[in-house]
Amino acid sequence: MAYRIDEHSPTTTYVVEQLCVPKPFSRNFVLVRHRLVAPEIEGSPDEPPSLTFYSLYMHLRDWAVYRHDPSIPRPAFWPEGLSGHVKATAGDTLPGHPREQGLKVYNQAQHGKALGLLSPGTPVTVSGKGELRKLENTHGPDRLKSADGSLLGYLHIDYLAHIAGDEYRIKANPSLRVRAEANISSTILMELPHGTEVTASGEGAFRKLERVNQYVHFDSLDGVREPIADRIVVLDQPIAIKAGDLIGHMGTYQNGDAEHPETKLHLEAFSADCVESFIETSRAWAQRLPITGKTWLKLAKGTTLVMHQAHFSATYPPSLNEANTLSDADLLVPDSLLNGLPAENKITIAATADRKTCHWYRLDGLLHDANGTLLNGWLREEVGITPRVNPWSWEGYDVIFNDDAPGQSLASFFRAVGQFSEGELERHGDLADKSDKGPLKSRLYDIIDRDRDGNMTAAELQSAIGLPAHAQSLAQLIVHYESEWRHTPHKWDALDEVLDHSASTPLRNWLAEKERIKQISWWNEVALKVGLPVHGRVYHLHPVGLGARFLVVSPLEITFAQLKMIFPTADDSDIDVVLGEINGRLSEFKLDTRLRQRHFFAQIKGEVGSSMRGVSESWEYSREVLRSFSAYYRAYPIEAEEDGYLKDKQGRIVRRANQRNVGRKHFQRLNGNRESFPDDGYNFRGRGLIQITGYEKYNGFM
Known part of the structure; x- marks a missing residue:
């Protein structure tokens, strides 16, 4: 993993209406390495195909924002710092004081007794490792503090086991009384449990109390992780990142022509492995996987969709003889979508001696006709006849090698939007042609250019994305090209001519933009350290399409991220236990709708709180x-x-x-x-x- 988190985002100074205007841009990023592995074949010693790929998250939040608001959660891969605050969600209580909530302070790092509570928002400084960390910004419990922060009280030496110097461990069962004065008859200020570590000074039977070591739960603190700011960091040791783990927050970015900064995220997924070889191997592997792995229904172009009628039911199911329409494009539909349909949108007709089981699904807004109109109606699946595919067959995926230089792409864009004059068209037309006739644009024209006029307009692109079949086709394109995050000056200098920039007629904003491009690039500093090629040419995959293809979560299955939102202070291990117990038994528990799940977890949170720690009712009641x-x-x-x-x-x-x-x-x-x-x-x-x-x-x- 690699990251960059600036203290404050840099700015680019643009000329706007003859004024110099600085505009900020977040160049913060997190780069995560993943390994995608096909399922093993039971009983086979063969190793399944695998692919190493990376996900990139650009334009993240500055470190200064976190400093200003300690309640913002920190990513777990940031190094551990020293200072923080008790989380606002801290909900510990002490016996007899149920209305007072905060974070318990313990007398030992393991198996400790509670000495008191820290209120939410209390600033703390900690040291050490492990679940409980030592408090460093206080000498001891508030009940023993004098006005200047020093401790009051005396301890009897007979109940102190010497550790080193003035440090002792209390050896009284169950506790040792702290006296206001150095005598046995003075007022008792409080009692310190057996095992408490203290610092005491002086001579004689009673020693002056100087410090009581206290410990707090580390994960209940906000702001105790701090990034190494203002430079690119490549982690020496990999850190495991699970689905739903926090890696950052969206930052702000202001383009040269934008009036105000925008909150945005740039997301990419790419691989340096030979993806064509991986897909070929995966397709062969998928042929050996059990038929139960074919979890996607393939609806080929020309699939019949029967228009809905009010009388359709299990008794009177749809029929292909009813009014129907044919689809105009291939579409893969996952079982998770079909299984998640409401009961009234699913009809099953049992098999007979001469007919296999048949499923009817009412699908609205998924298929489209020849005019690009989304269709609503009933689809028939004949079990064993309607084709199904395994996600590992990579059905519909194409690999395209794109060698477009930035100048070619820019010339193509300017021509498409009518920004070139006649003279510019003549000078740069060849560049535009090379881009438009290349393999990538040709494939995009097939999908997007519906009127076949040779131009791709913004309206056509928007229309294509609005049709699930075309959006899926776009998501299945794997494009091999050089990453924009690898900085080489000549690549961007080649745009000077298309933009009419020269030494005699300089474009100040283009010069400013090239400087921004240089500052935001990171590839050259990271590539060799994380296994990426120096030349920057990699296979780019659609990140959402990739995630959706291999997401096996049921539409009703509960995720780690969802439980973490409900129980923000719960230990991750406890959440994993609950997920393991409950997700396989949603039907058994009748948690088969999102509404029932909301009610269920609302009741649980009322019983055990945000930390899920109160799983046993206290016996101690005032x-x-x-x-x-x-x-x-x-x-x-x-x-x-x-x-x-x-x-x-x-x-x-x-x-x-x-x-x-x-x-x-x-x-x-x-x-x-x-x-x-x-x-x-x-x-x-x-x-x-x-x-x-x-x-x-x-x-x-x-």
Whole structure:
């Protein structure tokens, strides 16, 4: 992987109405390397064909934008920094304080106890590695801080295990009291759990507390990753990037003739491998794959589409004898689209002794007729007869070698839009002809130039893209040509003549544009380090078409990115577990519509929060909390107080009761007051993402 993130985007100064106007352009990019591998053949030792390709994301956001707003998520491949803020979504709570939310601060890097909470937005500085990182910008818990930030309190030396110098580890079970003064009878400021690391000074039985080491969850912090700014960076070690992972945000770009900057993204996919050889090998491989892999329906030109009638149903299905229209172009349709149609748009006619199974699908706006009009109607698939293809057969793909020089392409464009004068047409017509008669333009004319007048207009291009069959044909073109990101001055100087630029009649804005082209290029610095050819000639693939061809996700399948949006602070591993459990059982769980899925995950989020960590109902409830949700405790407040707290002889609350007592009657009541099993309340407390609670529900689940 390689990237460039500037602190601030550079500007190009153009002349606009005799004024010099600086216009910014983001040259930030991320380059990701991928490996596309065909499925293995069961029982075969043969290695499946594979292709290394790259995806490029240009014009990304500046580093200064992230600095200004720490809440903007950072890409995971950025190096880890030191400073950040607690995420706004931090939702940890402490026992007895359910309304206070933030980020827990722990006393140890592993298996720690919570010392307090940091509010969302709190600035932090951390160090170390791992899930929990050490806080460096504070001496200890807020409860122990004096006005100048130093710590109050004294610790008894008998409960401190020496580490080195003035550093100790508390060895009290369960905790050590921090005294306001250096004596046993002074006020207790707080208690520090066993294992807490502290720094203490002085001599004698009590030592002055100087620091308490605290640790926070690293992934709950915003802004702790920082790019290496203002230069191109090629990572020394590859970093795995999964679908849905963040790699950046769209930045701004202002063209020379634009009045305002635009938010935009330039996306490419290309390969330096021999793509023709890969496709040939893949097609042979696809012939050996199971028939179940033929997941695309091939609708050849001339496919019949029956016009819809109100009485069509499973009892009265469509018939090819009804009014129909023929399609005018080939189109491949994936099973995911057909399976995702509403039930009323699918009719299946079972096989008989003399007829195979037949599926009817109502397709609207996919096929078109000879006039380029989109059609609505019913399509028939006869199982075993209507052709199907495997995505690995690369059906419909063409490889075109394009040797157009920039001057030829520009001359062709100027002629097409009528920008040349008669004299310019005579001077540059040959250049335009070379482009228009080349293999790429010839193929594009076949698809786009519907009136066959030899010109491709913007309206014709827009019309072609609006027809799925033609849009698919365009997406299946693989074009071999030199990358525009490889900078060679002579390539762009060749445009001078077409633009009428010369030393005697200079075009200041064209000179400015050439300088911008030089600054935005990156190929020469990156190519050899990431496996790309120095000459820059590679096979360019349509990135969306490529992704759609090999996307095997059901239209109802839940993705990692979707769950990450619902549970933004959840661990990636937890999200992977949920995906693994749920996606194969959507029908079983009746999560077979997007509406049902929304309701389902809304309920889960209400139960376990944004982090998915509250998968077991707490046993520790204060009197106030129990009263807020338990009808039993609202009816018996005295019992609530007795069950929830322990008192001394004077009736003062001295500590919380242990968890086997707190809330016991609440859980017993939920479970039918099964007094003969006093622990059943705890055993059948709410657990799992959906928080199943109570004996009856547990029994039903089992």
